[in-house]
Amino acid sequence: xxxxxxxxxxxxxxxxxxxxxxxxxxxxxxxxxxxxxxxxxxxxxxxxxxxxxxxxxxxxxxxxxxxxxxxxxxxxxxxxxxxxxxxxxxxxxxxxxxxxxxxxxxxxxxxxxxxxxxxxxxxxxxxxxxxxxxxxxxxxxxxxxxxxxxxxxxxxxxxxxxxxxxxxxxxxxxxxxxxxxxxxxxxxxxxxxxxxxxxxxxxxxxxxxxxxxxxxxxxxxxxxxxxxxxxxxxxxxxxxxxxxxxxxxxxxxxxxxxxxxxxxxxxxxxxxxxxxxxxxxxxxxxxxxxxxxxxxxxxxxxxxxxxxxxxxxxxxxxxxxxxxxxxxxxxxxxxxxxxxxxxxxxxxxxxxxxxxxxxxxxxxxxxxxxxxxxxxxxxxxxxxxxxxxxxxxxxxxxxxxxxxxxxxxxxxxxxxxxxxxxxxxxxxxxxxxxxxxxxxxxxxxxxxxxxxxxxxxxxxxxxxxxxxxxxxx
Numbered sequence: 467x468x469x470x471x472x473x474x475x476x477x478x479x480x481x482x483x484x485x486x487x488x489x490x491x492x493x494x495x496x497x498x499x500x501x502x503x504x505x506x507x508x509x510x511x512x513x514x515x516x517x518x519x520x521x522x523x524x525x526x527x528x529x530x531x532x533x534x535x536x537x538x539x540x541x542x543x544x545x546x547x548x549x550x551x552x553x554x555x556x557x558x559x560x561x562x563x564x565x566x567x568x569x570x571x572x573x574x575x576x577x578x579x580x581x582x583x584x585x586x587x588x589x590x591x592x593x594x595x596x597x598x599x600x601x602x603x604x605x606x607x608x609x610x611x612x613x614x615x616x617x618x619x620x621x622x623x624x625x626x627x628x629x630x631x632x633x634x635x636x637x638x639x640x641x642x643x644x645x646x647x648x649x650x651x652x653x654x655x656x657x658x659x660x661x662x663x664x665x666x667x668x669x670x671x672x673x674x675x676x677x678x679x680x681x682x683x684x685x686x687x688x689x690x691x692x693x694x695x696x697x698x699x700x701x702x703x704x705x706x707x708x709x710x711x712x713x714x715x716x717x718x719x720x721x722x723x724x725x726x727x728x729x730x731x732x733x734x735x736x737x738x739x740x741x742x743x744x745x746x747x748x749x750x751x752x753x754x755x756x757x758x759x760x761x762x763x764x765x766x767x768x769x770x771x772x773x774x775x776x777x778x779x780x781x782x783x784x785x786x787x788x789x790x791x792x793x794x795x796x797x798x799x800x801x802x803x804x805x806x807x808x809x810x811x812x813x814x815x816x817x818x819x820x821x822x823x824x825x826x827x828x829x830x831x832x833x834x835x836x837x838x839x840x841x842x843x844x845x846x847x848x849x850x851x852x853x854x855x856x857x858x859x860x861x862x863x864x865x866x867x868x869x870x871x872x873x874x875x876x877x878x879x880x881x882x883x884x885x886x887x888x889x890x891x892x893x894x895x896x897x898x899x900x901x902x903x904x905x906x907x908x909x910x911x912x913x914x915x916x917x918x919x920x921x922x923x924x925x926x927x928x929x930x931x932x933x934x935x936x937x938x939x
Contacts, residue, residue: 515681519628520640522683525578525611526553527676528560528601529632530585532570537838540864542831544571550631550676551575551585551599552685554712556609558601561712562675563690564590567597575601577610578638589715592825593658593723595690596708597675598715613677616684618704621648621663629667629689629700631676643667643698650701651783654729656691659791661784662701663687669700678702723794724819727757728764730790732783747771747807748780748789754844755855762817765808772805794822828891829861832898834909835928836867836935837874841891853919854879858894860915866935868928875917878924882914901928 528551536543549566553559560575567573573585588598603610621627625645632638647664651657663678669689678687687702714721731751733742742749750768753759764770770778773792780789796802796819806813827841840861844851850859860878863870880888883897901911906929913924 515626516628516640516642519679519681519683520630523613523628523630523677523679523685524638524640526613527551527578527630527632527638528553528562528585529576529638530560530562530566530599530675531574531576532567533572535569535571537829537831537840538862540837540862540867540869541833542829542838548632548634548672549674550672550689552675552677552688553601553610553612554615555612558603558608558610559588559712559716560585560599560601561688561708562597562599563688564592564595564597565690566675567599568592573599575599577601577607581607583607589719589721591711591715591721593721594660594703594707594711596688596703596711596715598712613685614683615705615709616680616682616686618648618663618686618706621645621680621686623648626681627665627667627686628679629665629669629673629676629702630679631673631689633668633670633672641668646699649784651787652691652701654786657783657787659787659794660703660707661787662691663704665700665702666698667700723822724796724798725758725822726793726796726817726819727754727759728770728793729753730780730786732786733781735783737783742769744769744807746777746779746781748778748786758817758819762804762815764804764806764815764817767808768813769807770804771807772803774803775805793819827858830858830891830895830898832869834902834931835869835874835898835926836864836932837869838862839880839891839894842879850877850879853916854881857881857889858891866938867932868930869926872926872928873924874913874915874926878915878917880913881916881921882912884911 530549530551531546533544533546536545547566549562551560551562554561567587567590570587574582575585576582584602585599588600590597623645627643627645629641643666645663646666649661650664651661673689676689677685678689680686686705688708689702691701711721728750729752731749733744733749747769750764750766750770752766753764772778778789779785798819798821801816801818804815804817806815824843825845827843830839832839838861839858842850842854842857842859858880860874860876863874863876880894882888886897888894909929910925910927913926915922915924
């Protein structure tokens, strides 16, 4: 119904309200027309909310095109990925995902006015999938519009939110949905230090690093994960955590965390059907060998009740990220007081955390062997680390290539090269460079590798070049 007609009808209906003028049918018609007006007003308000939020946030979205360095296919190579970012300051700081900016050799960024600039990486945090960039802006391009953060702690299930970004490399777009869950736990690897905001607003490749926006046009999260197998399920990093991480990245270029070597388990872990009869505290599931926790005397199945006098709550898996964060924030090289219970008896221990260090090992391209190797890291390569605590493993094998033809496999842990024990990436690189001095036709070396925990010998013949393999195709 046209607005002019609606108000005309309402005016007539209101006149009928005079005593003795309105019939029963006229009153029903009046009620229906008032309901139509209310529904139309709600739709109009809804559209205004979306448009207002879009006008506030669209200008702060950046389309990112990083050139990443990769070693996964058995050779050092480059690939271009796409993602989104959010400008958070007038001088051009941008928040995006770690997986968008990781190992980026160069980053191109397209601003809202379609101007292309470059960006540099200020800092990255793999554990929370957050990265901070800085746009290389000319003086005439400053200041730039920037986003306002909202409080993710105020979100509730059912709240309306929007995902904005550049999905699939397209121009900026907006998708609408609701908050499905405000504290989604996604396991110890993806939820190490944070819970996630789950939403049914669409998240596609290219949306990564873009904003999750509330109806006030505030950024309440950074979109990160979509799913390939299910519809209407996506995840965002809460803005509260993003602001904390960005502060550390801006000041230090990294997030400094303490490491204790303790793996926590919830008291009521329904997934593993483990229920501990305790009202507070957290269960120790595992203690890393040679870790600060082992040195302090902490054992698996201990119940940790307090940290520096503060009670701990690890009843459910959703409580674990906060606990891990509390331990990660401990001052390193300083004693922390643990209050435990072991076999029903109280126990006090002093724990001295150390710096967590790198969470991913360095890469090396064995170009003549047509394979790449990587430094073993206890945080990034847990399956490899289980078999060997230090050294290198085969990250990728090129096909076709010398390593592949010789029977070298991805995931092999390199124990020896030509009888020389390999314990560091530097030792592996030095052995590789030395062997490359051998004349063509005599280029063979015996590798001792550990495959699925079983040692074996592999004779690597590396006499053929990439060009020779290309000619054979």
